[in-house]
Amino acid sequence: MKKVIFLIVLIIATTLVYDKADAQRRRVRRKFRKERRQDRRRVVRRANRRRNRRIVRRCFRRSRLVYRVRPARRRVAVLPTGHIVLTHRTRRYYYHRGLFYRPLDGRYVVVAAPPGIRIRTLPVGYYTVVAGPATYYYYQGMYYTRVTTGNETAYEVTKPPTGAVVPNLPEDASKVAIDEQDLYEYDSTLYKKVVEEDIEKYEVYGEIDDSVEEED
Numbered sequence: 001m002k003k004v005i006f007l008i009v010l011i012i013a014t015t016l017v018y019d020k021a022d023a024q025r026r027r028v029r030r031k032f033r034k035e036r037r038q039d040r041r042r043v044v045r046r047a048n049r050r051r052n053r054r055i056v057r058r059c060f061r062r063s064r065l066v067y068r069v070r071p072a073r074r075r076v077a078v079l080p081t082g083h084i085v086l087t088h089r090t091r092r093y094y095y096h097r098g099l100f101y102r103p104l105d106g107r108y109v110v111v112a113a114p115p116g117i118r119i120r121t122l123p124v125g126y127y128t129v130v131a132g133p134a135t136y137y138y139y140q141g142m143y144y145t146r147v148t149t150g151n152e153t154a155y156e157v158t159k160p161p162t163g164a165v166v167p168n169l170p171e172d173a174s175k176v177a178i179d180e181q182d183l184y185e186y187d188s189t190l191y192k193k194v195v196e197e198d199i200e201k202y203e204v205y206g207e208i209d210d211s212v213e214e215e216d
Helices: 002-054
Strands: 066-069 086-087 090-094 099-104 107-111 127-131 134-139 144-148 152-158 174-178 182-188 191-198 198-208
Touching: 182 198
Parallel strands: none
Antiparallel strands: 066 174, 086 090, 090 099, 099 107, 127 134, 134 144, 144 152, 174 182, 182 191, 191 198
């Protein structure tokens, strides 16, 4: 009799343990399916945001900007060791580790590189940006695209792609306001601060173009 009772208790206990484990597995599966659906929605929303960014292009006159913070330009008395000399449209630039320099008042000032100038290798710490069908390489306000001539590969400075999102801006980017909206400007490109996955980044918002007519 005792054996029968023991077997009955063992069966009930086993059944309860199995039912509990099965319920736990069902909860885990439901949670996994829910997270997967949320991830899919995030991907769709992110893709929609990127698609919307690509079709937005804003041009503003410089007279519409109100400068809130305009940092001093970075200057050095002596060019860094190991710099190289680049010539673009008869103008000479000095390049070192992702920064371009020009002479000014007996010193050298960090400047934005002109579109079309090329370097052989990307600077350490560059950031890959995908905008539309193209891939760009970003570093300190400069955007590069890969170009191949014969057997040689180089990286050419290009204009910022509309809607591109980058992790940082150069330290001498200006804080500005236009239409009472706080933005940032570097090399006539406007950026607005955005938050992606709880991280602050900067999105190309528009450009300053003195050739456009004043908007109403």
